[in-house]
Amino acid sequence: MQLLSQQFINNQWVASKGTRMLDVMNPYREERIAQVTAGDASDVDAAVHAARKAQPAWQALGGVARAAYLEGFADALETRRESLITLSATNNGKPLMEAGIDLDDAIACYRYYAKQAKALDTRQGEPVNVEMEGVEARTYHDPVGVVGLITPWNFPLVTSAWKLAPALAAGCTVVLKPSEVTPLPEQVLADIALEINLPAGVLNLLNGDGEGIGAPLTRHPGVDKISFTGSNRVGEAVMQAASARTASVSLELGGKSPIIVMEDADPEQAADWVMAGIYFNAGQICSATSRLLVHENVAEALYAALAERMDALTLGDPLAEGTDLGPMTSAKQRETVQRYLNIAAQEGLTAVRDATHRTLPDQGYFLAPTLYRDVPVESRLWQEEIFGPVLCARSVVSEAEAIALADDSAYGLAATVISGDPERAKRIGRKLKAGSIWYNSEQLVLPETAWGGFKRSGIGRELGPWGLSAYLEVKHVIGPA
Template sequence: MQSFSQQLINQQFINNQWVPSAGTRLLDVMNPYREVRIAQVTAGDAADVDTAVKAAKQAQPAWQALGGSARAKYLDGFADALVAHRDSIITLSATNNGKPLAEAGIDLDDAIACYRYYAGQARALDARQGELVSVEMAGVEARTYHDPVGVVGLIAPWNFPLVTSAWKLAPALAAGCTAVLKPSEVTPLPERVLAEIALEIGLPAGVLNLLNGDGEGIGAPLSHHPDVDKISFTGSNRVGEAVMQAASARTASVSLELGGKSPILVMEDADPGQAADWVMAGIYFNAGQICSATSRLLVHEDVAEALYSALAERMDALTLGDPLAEGTDLGPLTSAKQRDAVQRYLDLAEQEGLTAVRDGKHCTLPEKGYFLAPTLYRDVPVESRLWQEEIFGPVLCGHSVGSEAEAVQLANDSVFGLAATVISGDPERAKRIGRQLKAGSIWYNSEQLVLPETGWGGFKRSGIGRELGPWGLSAYLEVKHVIGPAD
């Protein structure tokens, strides 16, 4: 697999070729640990979008006609290639994103599993075509078919590049759609690998087109394009709302995975040590840059002191440093912009006089890199902006509760509803509490397990639609019924 080469700096991947971009600006791609530029990519524009969409539109009928089983072979090909190039892709991801090698490996494994899963879904789709519908009217036959939406625009975020692009691209291709994929301009290098894999496995031209650029240059014209039948976007609420508005002008379908402010409930019958491990995993993985980060800790007052003590001990043991070094627990935040955004919340915490269990000043940060130390505040008022707003960094806010009912009420008291975790010594109780929470994914007595077989998406302002599972495939399909006289 090629390394990022100078001659491809100002090129886009369209119709299985690297072609000159219509854009004239270049965007710096940074190593967030060393704070140095490692590449530049073009800032594409609307002309690039138009060329890519035309290629995708031309390729779509033949791709659909292949059938699910034939498309599945290409999806398995993506998985096989990711396995074959595993070490180099993990290193590239850690270098561009800043996440430790172990976390980058988890991301890659999740992406591989996603392509494998949707290869199976593509094969199963063939068997579902033409299924008879049970109807009461005598002499009438009705059959169900599942057609691809068409050309789809896929806009991926920077925090989990390979994973989130797989969640979009794999079901879209399985359904028979063709795609224009926009990686984040912050982390474009891991997803550039997908274009190289497309050539490696012989994916038909025009099925996958990859455009580098920012939201203004690529994201907006892709969302507005009249020949784009669906947009799938993961990112901020502000941009998601703009995407939805653009698509609404032509009644195009949208899938939106937006913000989160997820709760983690620790009940009085929980083991504080075990609970602390799950709390840590829910907030400090990927330096807290997770849409599902369980950043609101609702802990029963009977175990609060023991839990905060266990959390402080674990936070003190974390190693911050080089993402490429073995033993690193936390890397830097992915960009200087994101580090500064999180720092503003830490400054606000000081202004509000919040009580810190660990305020980020308890450890020495590496000399370079966009680092922030993990932070924990306790007894945070529910009116605080730190309690209400998505911070997207290694910041945990705790609040004590006196009852299960209070914990559930405060957990649901949010404009977001992406995920939640419940920790209890009684698994049946944990599941019962989970059923009362208004969120798309509920974990109990575990870390955040994201499986290709289970749906992903949220309630309320956390988005529209579901990714993963059969629901992820359905998002790229239209249902058609053919009705007439029975044979």
């Protein structure tokens, strides 16, 4: 069993001031594989101090020099590819294929922001067109400063990359808090920092939970910005803590995303895209298209196609080749999803497929892939984020009804539209209130395109140039020409 009782501060592994230890589990074997320190406010204070001291020199390096370090992170992750895939599958419960996607997307993100860092140098001092004669104005982009990054347990490596890469590219220094549920993959970032000779204090990594690390980090007066991905409940607390000192926040929160299948869609092809949108990572994905709106003319054919595919899913050991669906990442998450399944039973929802249709593995935090049809819009399962392999469906009679029901949600993170007419699919997508809308495809998340949502799905955007801008302040210098 691995014991992680130290924190990575100022390029050194140092003893944590925290006295509690947290268990890290293998969700398939249901056994403890590590313990990490819970950390405390003293650890946060030391890390923030190191980051604050390092920030001016890191900014002064310039974008080209910072880009070389970002390429170093990408290269080092590539050399560790197989071991990190295995570690992610072991700690998170992802099948090997999904763990590979997580890592490859992270590598692509570091490489993308290396290019953005280089381009940032060319943007400094750009002239502004002003109408007043005899006056000139120039634009500069300065880093926010010290940022606290709090990442979730469902996609550890890629969500860290989405925050860490643009923050470093912008010239910020960082205190990173991985999830205490899946902290093991992200420990490699500290090792890489030493390997590539990242200047001391630029990256500090603190292990711990919300009580020991998360809350003190969001309240710390030396932190200029917090970027958080996770639940709405915690995100609201982060926002309140940051507001006390008017600190900037980026929040990527929940989702209850729709997937619309129109009457001109091929049910067989649509079924593949529906499956990918809800059962990837056992449904533990913020953008999971967990509300299916299918035109009544193709509803029965689609339900039949989905049932066939659900029956064919292989549930089992994430490390075994051919596993399609791993366990829930934690016993707590399995209990959370099970409560929704109990509500479904109480509400009398009609299951096309659920636990009564298959035998689950003897060990592991497994839940059966589930599909309910004709779900009332008043149902809690239709309205609330479940974060598990549970799809709720209902039929619609028109395009207008599909759009109205899709937008009838407190969230607006993502959506998918499937139609035999691509132009129609794009037109429908353009009307939806969501940050990312796919048409006739799986969920393609690209480093060049923004990630974030409307309404209760959060504040701000990650990825693309917008992700870099989240860690920059705009400054104008104005005077006589």
